Amino acid sequence: MSYMARRVRNFGASIFYEMTALANQHQAVNLGQGFPDFPCPDFLKQAAVAAIQQDINQYPPSNGRARLRESIARKMASHYGFVLDPETEVTVTHGATEAIFASILGLVDPGDEVILFEPYYDSYVPSVEIAGGIPRYYTFRPPDWSLDVDRLAALFSARTKLLVLNTPHNPTGKVFTEDELRAVAELCQAHDVIAVVDEVYEHIIYDDARHVPLAVLPGMAERTVTISSLGKTFSVTGWKVGWAIASPELTAAVFRGHQFIVFAGVAPMQEAAATALFSSDEYYRELAAMYQSKRDFLLAALRAAGLQPIIPRGTYFMMVDISDLDFSDDVAFCRYLTTQIGVAAIPPSAFYHDPANGSQLARFAFCKLQSTLEAAAERLQKLK
Numbered sequence: 001m002s003y004m005a006r007r008v009r010n011f012g013a014s015i016f017y018e019m020t021a022l023a024n025q026h027q028a029v030n031l032g033q034g035f036p037d038f039p040c041p042d043f044l045k046q047a048a049v050a051a052i053q054q055d056i057n058q059y060p061p062s063n064g065r066a067r068l069r070e071s072i073a074r075k076m077a078s079h080y081g082f083v084l085d086p087e088t089e090v091t092v093t094h095g096a097t098e099a100i101f102a103s104i105l106g107l108v109d110p111g112d113e114v115i116l117f118e119p120y121y122d123s124y125v126p127s128v129e130i131a132g133g134i135p136r137y138y139t140f141r142p143p144d145w146s147l148d149v150d151r152l153a154a155l156f157s158a159r160t161k162l163l164v165l166n167t168p169h170n171p172t173g174k175v176f177t178e179d180e181l182r183a184v185a186e187l188c189q190a191h192d193v194i195a196v197v198d199e200v201y202e203h204i205i206y207d208d209a210r211h212v213p214l215a216v217l218p219g220m221a222e223r224t225v226t227i228s229s230l231g232k233t234f235s236v237t238g239w240k241v242g243w244a245i246a247s248p249e250l251t252a253a254v255f256r257g258h259q260f261i262v263f264a265g266v267a268p269m270q271e272a273a274a275t276a277l278f279s280s281d282e283y284y285r286e287l288a289a290m291y292q293s294k295r296d297f298l299l300a301a302l303r304a305a306g307l308q309p310i311i312p313r314g315t316y317f318m319m320v321d322i323s324d325l326d327f328s329d330d331v332a333f334c335r336y337l338t339t340q341i342g343v344a345a346i347p348p349s350a351f352y353h354d355p356a357n358g359s360q361l362a363r364f365a366f367c368k369l370q371s372t373l374e375a376a377a378e379r380l381q382k383l384k
């Protein structure tokens with residue numbers, strides 16, 4: 001007999017754990033997991049040190065330190081013209097992952113249906129299942145990952161409570177267009193559905209792509225939970241400072257979940273996060289430019305190795321179409337790449353409820369030092 005509760009029994013080990021272990025074992029250049037291997041900005045380190053020296057050591061308010069909520073509100077107003085009340089419309093969480101979990105726990109009843117787009121960030125399905133919700137999947141198709149509104153509309157039913165959307169989208173690099181977001185907004189309003197929008201890559205966008213928060217579209221402020229975090233924008237994924245922005249009514253629901261998952265976050269990191277979010281627009285422009293040059297480098301390296309990358313419009317991930325290669329599936333390809341070529345990538349079938357949908361793709365992360373990307377490029381030449 002297993003001691004493990006039924007609600008977690010089917011979750012399995014994360015693919016990141018398995019691929020990182022394989023990468024370490026074979027000393028592969030790890031372009032698998034999406035965390036930067038370079039330092040975070042100095043001003044952020046100094047802000048964290050100063051917060052600890054000021055003895056900001058005790059529990060922050062459960063919904064987050066006031067200065068951080070204020071900086072989140074100011075950033076939303078200056079970037080997107082979205083005006084919100086930092087007292088009643090912001091919940092600071094333990095990273096975006098906890099914000100997603102708290103939102104789903106706070107809004108989904110057993111038997112409610114939740115629309116998810118796949119490939120998905122891997123915490124969405126377990127969060128829905130723990131809440132007793134029923135996932136309904138919309139599958140994006142390569143290479144353009146565009147939204148087929150009729151196919152999406154067909155997923156809505158009288159039991160649909162929530163739609164979880166991620167833009168810019170991991171792992172495809174898709175940035176929802178304003179037209180696509182308008183279509184989503186219309187469907188949510190027609191069916192009285194709440195949208196939870198994961199925007200953790202909001203500042204990592206390329207070319208002419210523009211990030212539009214769903215919440216700014218007409219009629220959506222009162223039915224959208226907007227989630228983001230510090231990790232991607234400031235290269236501090238280990239700090240785990242995130243937030244959920246929503247109307248007072250939705251915030252009350254998210255907060256009920258949040259208060260008994262973690263109660264409160266990490267006080268000095270929240271104080272430093274507030275300093276980060278008061279950054280000038282220049283910081284965000286430089287971040288996007290830095291990632292654009294990494295994207296272009298990896299794109300050229302993958303093409304030079306004879307692979308078929310799909311150009312991402314946002315995020316720091318790049319998908320490669322492996323359908324013309326002679327591998328049984330993405331897992332076989334990624335294992336080969338890690339053990340024989342010395343470069344680790346992630347098999348995306350783990351991000352689909354039917355693994356077959358992702359079996360002809362591989363995901364590379366380029367949030368890495370130029371020297372790491374160069375080492376990967378050199379090894380990838382062996383593929384030819």
Ligand SMILES: Cc1ncc(COP(=O)(O)O)c(C=O)c1O
Pocket residue numbers: 034094095096097098121166170198200228229230231237240241242
């Ligand atoms: C789409 C998406 N959402 C959320 C997260 C996690 O964010 P955090 O580290 O703030 O929990 C990630 C991290 O990879 C992600 O890719």
